[in-house]
Amino acid sequence: NAGVTQTPxxxxxxxxxxxxxxxxxxxxxxxxxxxxxxxxxxxxxxxYSASEGTTDKGEVPNGYNVSxxxxxxxxxxxxxAAPSQTSVYFCASSEAGVQETQYFGPGxxxxxx
Amino acid sequence: xxxxxxxxxPLSVPEGAIVSLNCTYSNxxxxxxxxxxxxxxxxxxxxxxxxxxxxxxxGRFTAQVDxxxxxxxxxIRDSQPSDSATYLCAMxxxxxxxxxxxxxxxxxxxx
Numbered sequence: 001n002a003g004v005t006q007t008p009x010x011x012x013x014x015x016x017x018x019x020x021x022x023x024x025x026x027x028x029x030x031x032x033x034x035x036x037x038x039x040x041x042x043x044x045x046x047x048y049s050a051s052e053g054t055t056d057k058g059e060v061p062n063g064y065n066v067s068x069x070x071x072x073x074x075x076x077x078x079x080x081a082a083p084s085q086t087s088v089y090f091c092a093s094s095e096a097g098v099q100e101t102q103y104f105g106p107g108x109x110x111x112x113x
Numbered sequence: 114x115x116x117x118x119x120x121x122x123p124l125s126v127p128e129g130a131i132v133s134l135n136c137t138y139s140n141x142x143x144x145x146x147x148x149x150x151x152x153x154x155x156x157x158x159x160x161x162x163x164x165x166x167x168x169x170x171x172g173r174f175t176a177q178v179d180x181x182x183x184x185x186x187x188x189i190r191d192s193q194p195s196d197s198a199t200y201l202c203a204m205x206x207x208x209x210x211x212x213x214x215x216x217x218x219x220x221x222x223x224x
Binding site: 042043092099 | 119121145147149154155156157158159162201203205206209210211212214215216217
């Protein structure tokens with residue numbers, strides 16, 4: 001099992017460009033999450049999907065959109081990237097619901113110039 | 114007041130020391146507690162979890178929960194340089210909402 005995979009590993013964008021971060025899990029988990037992690041700020045929840053077909057805002061959703069494509073895949077889109085979105089982005093999944101233990105991917109490092 | 118407070122460190126200890134990492138929380142309804150370890154440039158990985166008050170031991174690691182004081186701890190015995198990482202606590206809030214994470218404590222174990 002690969003667990004949670006994320007692509008790309010690293011990306012550089014210019015201000016105003018758009019991109020989609022991809023996440024997939026092969027553990028048949030119901031719930032999936034997107035976090036950003038910045039120095040001194042810890043993990044901040046951007047969006048989550050409790051189950052296929054549902055999405056909900058987290059703590060810092062502004063500037064982002066998500067798609068739960070199917071049970072395996074949950075993507076994060078930046079429509080018009082800003083330097084404030086420079087961060088490390090983590091995808092996670094949990095088996096039965098949003099209150100269960102989360103398993104994290106390796107992260108995507110994003111630099112917006 | 115933040116729901117979960119965790120001293121960010123950094124904490125630097127010599128190899129072999131006993132390490133104590135702590136989190137406090139404000140909501141007495143939190144009921145399920147986890148510790149994650151995150152190595153540099155990696156994703157967090159689950160280290161231990163515990164549901165009730167008291168201690169849970171796994172090798173050199175002991176997780177302790179004191180619900181009356183709203184305080185949880187992770188103890189590392191005989192610390193090793195390979196324990197150098199950031200440790201995050203996480204808790205299950207009431208209602209059907211996601212886990213709440215502490216900001217993490219950065220630990221360095223010096224050989």
